[in-house]
Amino acid sequence: MRDFPWQYRGGVVVTDHCGRIKLQPDTPRPSFAPWKPEFRIEERSDGSILMEQTEPLDAYPEKMTDCLLRWAAEQPERTYLARRVKGGDWREINYRDALAAVRSIGSYLLSIGLDPSRPVLILSENSIEHALMALGAQYVGIPSAAVSPAYSLISSDHGKLSDLVANLQPGLVFADDGEKFAAAIKAILKPGMHLVVCEKEPSGGGGVHFDDVLATEATQEAEDACRAVNADTVAKYLFTSGSTGSPKGVINTQRMMTSNQAMVADCYTFLREGPPVVVDWAPWNHTASGNKVFNMILYHGGTFYIDDGKPTPVGIQETIRNLKEISPSWYFNVPVGYDMLAKAFEADAELCASFFRNLSMMMYAGAGMAQHTWDKLKQLARKTTGHDVLLAAGLGATETAPFALMCMEPQESAGNIGVPSRGLVLKLVPNEDKLEARLKGPSITPGYLNDAEQTKKAFDEEGFYRLGDALRPADPEDFTKGFFFDGRIAENFKLSTGTWVAVGALRAGFIDHFSGLVKDVVIVGENRHYLAALAIPHEQHVRELASDHFEGKSLAEVLDSDIARAAFQEKLTDFAKSATGSSTRIMSMIAMAEPPDLDKGEVTDKGSINQRAVLRNRPELVDALYNGRPDVIEA
Template identity: 30%
Template sequence: MTEGMAPGARLQVDRREDGALRLTTDQTLLGAESDIACKLRHWARVAPDRMLMTAPDGAGGRAGLRYGEALLEARRLHGRLAARGLRPGDRVASLLPAGLEALRLRLACLLGGFVHITLPPHPFRAVAQFPPEAPEAARLWRVAAPDLVVLPAGCPAGGPALALTDLPEAPAAPDRPGAPQDWTAIFFTSGSTGAAKGVPITRGMISSCQAAYAVAWPFLAEEPPVLIDWMPWNHVFGGLDNLFKIVWNGGSLHLAPPPSAEGMGAMLDLMAEVRPSLSIGVPLGLKLLMDAWDAQPDRVAQGCAALRHIFFAGAAMDPALWDRLAGFRDALAGRYGHRIAVLSGYGATEAGSTMCLVPGDIAAPGVLGWPLPGHEVALVETDGLSEIRFRGPNLAPCYLGEDGPFPLPLDADGYYRTGDAGLLAPDPAGQPMLRFDGRLAEDFKLSSGIKVRAGLLRGRILGRLGPLASDLVLGGAGGDGLVALILAAPGAEVRAIAAALDGWNRDNPGSSTAIRRFALADFTPSAEEGEVSAKGQLVASRLHRTRSGLFADLMADRIGEVPR
């Protein structure tokens, strides 16, 4: 097992009376009785001068907030919010971008017992009045039901909306005690399978999740982690899990702009300066790092000198990128004498971010790992597949809609139905691992009744297309064959893509695998329309809705190319 992992940990697999598999680990969940506010106070006391977070200052430099300062400033802001009339349990919505100001507000809400809500930015980008009138912004507003909304400086204010500078001056307020069942945040789901829903996050959910991380990955406590992060704060990945993983373990977080080819120079400069020990993100960022490695290996190596662990979402890396990452790790191991461990996991907003973690370095993508210590997974036969279902103390109490709370999709045993399929398969060391087996919602049937495993099929076809395509979306539900919308790589020719698909079809001639007709996307998928998630990944279900006419034309043979 990789250095820094829990030694001797084992996955326990039991078969229930109904035939489902129940997965747990033999690790005991320790420390879940702690509260995240207690962790903040602890580090402010024992390491007040340690940097909690840095962020761009808007003038080409960086500004920072140390643990001692963060606690003092959060208490002062708590006092100003209380002077505005807020009471514990009131909801404070924020449109602040990730940064030091947003951090101060988040911690002030934590200490004051207010429920913090980071609103999705896109629906509110042109809002000039509150409550908003734009349909999607108005719907989210009704779900959030905020008592106060905090705007960036310079935005039109009024009614319940204001900038932090508009709050009344007041002395610092004492911290309010919190209970595990208290709501401390509301996050919105991505909306990839329907309208975005609000998910209340309790203090106990944060504690159980972060305590489970500490048991599964002891390296987090062995040395305070240093993380460069760009994930948006309106999603639990960046705005809850990454942030509070740092606070829980006394680490340092350095915010960066979203990865881009143009911004990699500044990213590498930041890496060389702060020497990250941990990388948490999605394959988009890793691809850009591998591109930089190909062009400037010495510069990338310098920025990765202290890097020990790379974490990414386990189901989302294509084989070509995995091979590049393996070569990168081998090269750095030769230079620095240690091998970077690649870790993966699996989660959902409904679980406060995380449900599964791998116990050590993985040998291939697609591995989800084991349930968090103290939590459970069940694999339940559902329409010919094994659905992943989850139960544990970090599961949200409910959803929030326009009409108030409504229940999560729980089965009769209290397991959350994820809508994802999974299977158990041994890793190279012979240990059973939960692997991703596609999304039930992505699968569809042809007119013949044959089921198409769209999620898994997409990955296999992308592997065949290689550098010719960055992504694709399959269609054909109710038809007699498959069609594909392909996002071609820059410079890729349609003839080359047609030839690659022709080879695929010869090897996979079945109606549920062969591509009958395809089109190259002549547009950039829109994050504002929900076609791209905050992690930079295509949302197939949303593209089928927003581009329904295109898929209809493909299926009717009115547009597109036929592999030859």
């Protein structure tokens, strides 16, 4: 592993008695990364374009647990993971104790007969125990799979969870809270499967307590197994969110994860200036946090503060509490979360100062960021710190580990997702009037678990992974200035006139124009003569139109009010007037009172809308948009 010495300009990083990382007050802030890579760009006779950085990717370790061994030796007392005890202070574990726990867990897993063909299934939300269980399995070469808690706690029939288990064939099920996950455990636990819980064993018992696992004596067998783990060893399976179909088990090898972190380190050069600190809520069953953020901390010997908050009106309060106490050096949220935080920053100077104090970068993903949110965050950063803090987006997928494209230059507006990372080759293939993106490199998955057919479909004849996304260059004459997301290839359609509709860009524009009243939208119009929309309202913002008037009323009653209808009417009319043609002009809409349904596949566990599933399941709403109904709003 390449050793990046930490050099602090004019100051030092210190730790308190708990090993908690703190910057001395006089330490100058890191500058923007001097990230000006050079590219080879090849235009082929078939219209396709290849783009890659000229410099090769730096060396990287063979496996992620090499990083744990490194930091346990070099910084044993430094806090690695922390999570609040309910209603109390932070509970922490340092690198030395984390390694000891991982060795015990690995030894236990081998002692009960687990091997690569019998993985560990993790049902829990983010927790210290969750992290240790996954790393313990990795340490001895046993894959794990963290599955969305929504499949256990929200789904009424556990259908998706049962399908995943049938594919995975786990040898052990781990749940932080046996009682909370009792129904899911009952639905999937079969003879021969082991069960480990941290608290509240499910009725009927049968589980082993996590403390007993930690008490297992570390064995030479575990050390031998660790040495046998190599770059091709499967580290985990991550199941796709199902936004474009049924969830698939994406194979994640050690090489994928370690090479991806080398790409991150090359791009986020400020990570070399000091151990990163994150306060992060995003679930580890998704690649964004479960791979990129989690491994970023381990790779650089930083501290991960597990945030039990969420970007919801109630959950954001816990995030605010945590950010008031812990100042991150790198921060991620989805656009709706940033929108909530921006309002909180304006109302609370102490919170705003804490958030920006040590911050080098803000990243957003999951949806397009509204321009008003972007502008507010940039303004708050300048006002609080006296300089810009980079606010950026990127593009990746579960199959790319996920870091692939990233914007590292300040922009005047939201949306630029940057250029391909070092070590990756981007292939742009003409598809109708779009450029379809494909990728090749060491961080790309070898395929899907027990699904040769989908694996074959995922790659083209040259071995490039098909992202399924279209990209639009920020400057058609200079691709090095980055790209904009130009929609999912599978979502685009034609009007009855033959005109193509780019759904991704249109969705983003619609959401931005409605200034917070809409959090997502399904674009309607395939084989119709004009466009319409099924809008998913942002309930909190809609109620804020007249909070006193709407008190005690249901969302359906709020949406049916003259106040709400007038607000939507005004926005829709203005949006239609700004259209450049039939492919961008939305003529009617319905604000949906009934939210998208997880069990029906209309929404993924991370909140992404499956456009085609909504259209398939709600034909009566689609018909109403064109045939008239009282709740239809027309431009």
